[in-house]
Amino acid sequence: MAVKFRDYYEVLGVPRTATAEEIKRAYRQLARKHHPDLQPAAERTKAAERFKEINEAYEVLSNPDKRSKYDALGQNWKNGMDFTPPPGAEWRTVDPGEWEDLGGFSDFFGSLFGRPTGRAGRSGRGGTRITIPGNDVEAELVVSLDELLKGGRRRIQLPGGRSLDVEIPLGTRDGTVLRLAGQGEPGVNGGPPGDLFLHARLIPHPRYRVIGDDLEMDLPLWPWQAVLGTEVRIDTPEGPVTLKVPSGTQSGRRLRLRGRGLPRADGSRGDLYATVRIVIPERPSAAEREAYEALRRGASAPADRPAGG
Numbered sequence: 001m002a003v004k005f006r007d008y009y010e011v012l013g014v015p016r017t018a019t020a021e022e023i024k025r026a027y028r029q030l031a032r033k034h035h036p037d038l039q040p041a042a043e044r045t046k047a048a049e050r051f052k053e054i055n056e057a058y059e060v061l062s063n064p065d066k067r068s069k070y071d072a073l074g075q076n077w078k079n080g081m082d083f084t085p086p087p088g089a090e091w092r093t094v095d096p097g098e099w100e101d102l103g104g105f106s107d108f109f110g111s112l113f114g115r116p117t118g119r120a121g122r123s124g125r126g127g128t129r130i131t132i133p134g135n136d137v138e139a140e141l142v143v144s145l146d147e148l149l150k151g152g153r154r155r156i157q158l159p160g161g162r163s164l165d166v167e168i169p170l171g172t173r174d175g176t177v178l179r180l181a182g183q184g185e186p187g188v189n190g191g192p193p194g195d196l197f198l199h200a201r202l203i204p205h206p207r208y209r210v211i212g213d214d215l216e217m218d219l220p221l222w223p224w225q226a227v228l229g230t231e232v233r234i235d236t237p238e239g240p241v242t243l244k245v246p247s248g249t250q251s252g253r254r255l256r257l258r259g260r261g262l263p264r265a266d267g268s269r270g271d272l273y274a275t276v277r278i279v280i281p282e283r284p285s286a287a288e289r290e291a292y293e294a295l296r297r298g299a300s301a302p303a304d305r306p307a308g309g
Contacts, residue, residue, distance in 0.1 A: 008057035008070065016071070020062065029060040035188055114277070133195035134185040141166065141178065141198040145205045148172055148262055149237055158196070162215050166198065171265030174202035174210065207235070213270030214261040220279045221245065236260050236272055243274060251278040 009016050012026045031054055032038070039047040060066045139158060147154070151170045157163050164183060172178070184194025202210060209216045210304055219234065229247030233240050236257065243255060254273040261270025281288055 006053075006056070008060050011053050011057035013063065014061075018061075023061050026056065027062070028133060028135070030054045032135065032188065036134065037188065040243075041130060073179070078086055098239075128189060132188040132191045134187040136186040136194040136197060138197045138199065141168075141200050142203060142244075143168060143172065143174075143200050144203050145208060145210070145237070148202065148210070151263075156198075164196075168200075168267070172261045173262075174200060176200040181183075208237070208272075209263065213264055214276060216273045218277050219243075219255065219274035220277050221249070223278055223280060226251070226276065235273060245258070249276055251276055267291055 005134070009018070012018075012023060012030065014022055014026050016124075018026070031051065034047050034050045036044045036048045036051055036056060047252050118239070139155065139156075147168050149275075150171070151168050152163055153167050155163055155165050164180075166178070166180070169178075177199055180196040180198065182193045184197035185200055186193050207217055215237070217234070219232070221230075225232070225245060226249045227247065229246050232245060234243050238260070241257065243257065246254065249255075253276045255276065257274070259269045260272030263269050284292065288304040
């Protein structure tokens with residue numbers, strides 16, 4: 001007896017090479033979209049038919065044995081073509097009452113697999129009830145450098161107007177993904193809720209740059225400070241400190257302050273680097289110009305020196 005072939009891959013919108021995870025993801029999205037309980041009253045009958053197709057396709061493609069048997073039919077069949085069950089198939093005619101007992105699965109399913117294993121349960125005559133996990137939710141969590149340094153707790157607003165208190169743990173970095181189990185969308189028919197994934201995004205700081213676990217800042221010096229050496233007071237996230245600048249310091253040199261960077265999850269900390277930037281007076285005074293003229297007379301320009309000198 002001929003039945004209509006059903007392309008389960010087409011029903012779920014996945015290729016025949018789809019992985020088990022891709023099939024599961026497609027099923028969850030479609031099942032939620034077409035679940036009769038989530039539709040307006042006028043659309044529930046149509047949604048129920050589509051929902052049964054989705055459920056039947058997942059019943060087969062999520063089961064390795066059934067999927068293997070289904071794939072053995074080959075790729076030459078198209079959805080809706082007349083299909084005659086292969087020899088030895090568990091084909092039998094079912095009356096409407098028994099078809100309902102099969103969970104609403106099609107004759108095509110019955111021709112291949114007989115009575116289904118029952119991924120769907122019944123909720124009244126002709127009804128189908130299935131628990132669907134809630135979808136995961138992704139959102140952006142904007143964090144400040146101070147929050148990376150100290151951690152803390154903050155209330156955020158989620159889509160739909162829901163607010164949530166979020167713990168920002170030490171060790172959080174720009175790009176860190178924080179998972180809050182069970183804080184995603186609610187499930188259907190008692191299904192578990194999804195998870196909330198927060199992607200941390202750091203607000204740029206006017207003074208400090210974040211490089212991994214370290215902080216970096218610019219340290220402007222006058223030429224004579226770099227040549228002769230000096231001590232300068234600089235601001236760190238914990239307050240001002242005195243930094244010694246060795247004589248002969250070149251522009252671009254990084255002076256390290258150990259343990260003044262970002263805290264790590266294990267309790268240790270990165271470092272703070274002060275990067276030297278040599279600055280010159282834009283409007284030198286007469287005394288400064290005289291000093292620079294004397295310096296020029298007393299020393300050759302770097303370009304005039306022998307290589308290596």
